[in-house]
Amino acid sequence: MKRFLFLMICLVIHSLSGAAQQILKEMPTGYDAVRSDAPAGKIDTIQYQSKTVGSERKALVYTPPGFSKKKKYPVLYLLHGIGGDEKEWLKGGNPQLILDNLYAEKKIEPMIVVMPNGRAMKDDRATGNIMAQDKVAAFATFEKDLLNDLIPFIESKYPAYTDREHRAIAGLSMGGGQSLNFGLGNLDRFAWVGGFSSAPNTKVPNELMPDPEEAKKKLKLLFISCGDNDRLITFSKRTHDYMFEHQVPHIYYIEPGVHDFKVWKNGLYMFSQFLFKPVDNSSLSKYTILGTRAETNIRSAQYPQILPDNRVVFRVKAPEAQKVQIDLGKKYEMKKDTGGYWMVTTDSIGKGFHYYSLIVDGVALADPSSETFYGMGRMASGIEIPYRNGGYYALKDVAHGDIRIRKYLSKTTGTWREMYVYTPPGYDQSTEKYPVLYLLHGGGEDQRGWATQGKTNLILDNLIAEGKAKPMVIVMLDGNMGGAGGIAGFNEGVLKSFENELKSGAIPFVESAFRVQTDAKNRALAGLSMGGMQTLYAGIRNSEMFSSLGVFSSGWFANNTALTAPQYEFMKDNSDKINGNIKNLWISMGGQEDIAFNNCKIMRAKFDELGVKYTYSEYAGGHTWPVWRHDLFQFSQLLFK
The missing domain is CATH 3.40.50.1820 (Alpha/Beta hydrolase fold, catalytic domain)
Structure with a gap:
């Protein structure tokens, strides 16, 4: 399985732009470990008075190597999950090492990173029943605490820029939902928004972004990432689908993984490299490792997968076959790995529904991973390619x-x-x-x-x-x-x-x-x-x-x-x-x-x-x-x- 994932990453990397190749190649190898050649930033614990909660609250603040009070810095607010607190990123994600190494490689802009406690209540520790109604509600209350108490405190105590173009928000799981809710809901305060494995607290897309045209003008970057086997991926995908339909530029970054820090660290690694720089919207669809499983796949099949630019990755196990092709009107030659899996990535495929067949040693067959449809005079496989103007045939709450x-x-x-x-x-x-x-x-x-x-x-x-x-x-x-x-x-x-x-x-x-x-x-x-x-x-x-x-x-x-x-x-x-x-x-x-x-x-x-x-x-x-x-x-x- 590890060899397959390595081959899959290499396959996608080969087809991407130079900038994306650089990020994808280097991400898996020591990017979150201590390096002797990387100057270290500093993490401090700060306390601020919260009028929203009525108590003093804690947060961690990362300042970059060479930090100077004579210079102004942009700020990233980095949020934790439902079972964590302000220390969760530090304990599980090594954010300071990720950022230190990126600074050493000159891949990110100097920035302050604030890791607050997103549970805005007096007893804000992750103890007892973390799913209790009052504790879950406190994550929504944190929006007021963030906007009215924490941000003003940071901007008064640190040499931080105070405009939206220099302010970003991102988070993991529950914090990913908060980041999307608060960031997209306050585009006058944030220009950079990232959700890593966003949880069910994420608002439905038309509430997140009721005015896509306004969002296009104000957003510098929207970054959505998730592991392909994360049971919460539906919340990321529905957000991506809405952005795709309304042509809102964004990155939808899917990688092998579940709901854990491997994915979240990678999200921080990727997202931070885009921050506070010019963004080429035309390249955003290229930033991913895996595609999204087609809606026409059978219940548990992970392939075919559709990449953001509508190329399709097919994977079939046929260890005894001598030659395997995919016939989508155009025939694509598949290549076999040592595990007996045949793979190919197609050209970009047009919108909507397409019949296709596997051709195994000259015999046209239905793909066992796909739903079958009667067409071409026989049962054939079919694949549905996302279409941004296809809302009229989408399944809606009507x-x-x-x-x-x-x-x-x-x-x-x-x-x-x-x-x-x-x-x-x-x-x-x-x-x-x-x-x-x-x-x-x-x-x-x-x-x-x-x-x-x-x-x-x-x-x-x-x-x-x-x-x-x-x-x-x-x-x-x-x-x-x-x-x-x-x-x-x-x-x-x-x-x-x-x-x-x-x-x-x-x-x-x-x-x-x-x-x-x-x-x-x-x-x-x-x-x-x-x-x-x-x-x-x-x-x-x-x-x-x-x-x-x-x-x-x-x-x-x-x-x-x-x-x-x-x-x-x-x-x-x-x-x-x-x-x-x-x-x-x-x-x-x-x-x-x-x-x-x-x-x-x-x-x-x-x-x-x-x-x-x-x-x-x-x-x-x-x-x-x-x-x-x-x-x-x-x-x-x-x-x-």
Whole structure:
């Protein structure tokens, strides 16, 4: 395991900038030990009068080597955890040695470091039940003690700068939560904020930073670090996720480790080197050892890991294999270590959801560390890459609908078929009848696609909660009707089979099994790629059944006269009827990189010629799920209004 971690660190170091290489290479080797060539700073115990607490309180103050009262210094306030006091850093972290050595190497600015007792109460010792309500509450009270008592005392007794640009705050565990709460909550007092393994006292992100734009202007650096096996990592990650979404520059530093001083010392070592210097925000995503495990990993899998710049680290154990690759559209060659683990770090991967496969000695397989998804005509692995504009499909604290799986005996095929059905929040408690959207998947996928890869339920939950979409039932159908796949599958017979199934099988079943409106103005049809073509065929030919049609990344094949000629002939003869019935014919494309772009462009020109009215939209991203999620997000807001 130690050899693996060493190789992992070397792998990441190799790909980072020179500044990051310097820090990462030197951090693990004697950075917290006594060195004969490093002049020593000094640690004093001070007492200050706290009006907040009503007593004298203690703190430790580190002054750097060569400290002079004739010179002014910036100040770092360094906070302890729930089980410690002002001496915890000194006992467990050797902060004076870390800083002395960094001074000797000319890697940090001279600074005063104040280590206070963050438990602001008269009996502030870490004795008895440290989780008692009054003792936990005292950590929040410390904000007043810090701002109104301790900082003024330090700035009156030491030659310290008194402006926010020369004041920093950081801490471990409970102190990490305090640092984020107090630092981000008082950006007029602190410009540098660090949270090491921040604890559950950390405020939720929108309370920590209600105005990200203001924070971008005032923050010099936000540093968030944690061990990858720390059970409290979720509090660091949710803060990072919010900063990522709102484009607030920060470092999210993940390393091998748990909730202990190894991680916290490393946090101090890293954070202190950035303080009170110009910061290159463009380089911040490079500072990490490990990535964050993908949300698509199975429950306990640590890999794949996503680095802050969206490169992905894959690790697979296959000791007997001769050759292993990762296929993400581009194939990456993996290298084997002596333990039989194969590893590779990819290029930066685009936003959102991607299918991928392991190729082991030429055989394409699902990654046992990843959730599997039906796509590409088989079960494949999938990975979700963070997307800062993906808040519309994030899991939020709003009312949630349900995804229901229903099987029905199809009268048209004589077989049992399956559909996934989204019912909006409050469906079971209501007697209301809802409008319904029939939503179709693409080729190589099935009825599961929109529910799993597409995140339909989360998109609608959030839109309904914001009042941007009407509560509706969404029926995700299986559009596979047998026969050949690919272009050969798009023939009149196969499309006709789907039309019959929709009209005679799926819709009657839904209208008998769910509380839905049964008139055209409360019925819509949409689909992506293959499902877009099915929408064109069944929707246009039955315009009296639907008020809206959504065609995502699709279009009639321009080179297939046998298929397109009868469709355009029908539309020519029925253009007035189509325009009168379909209130929203919404056509969208994933930009010029979308493989359906040219066919759709030709189709739209034909629609213009025929006088068929439509609305067109583009969203850059290609023929991929991030585009189709956004299509659903936009299209659903137009429906039933």
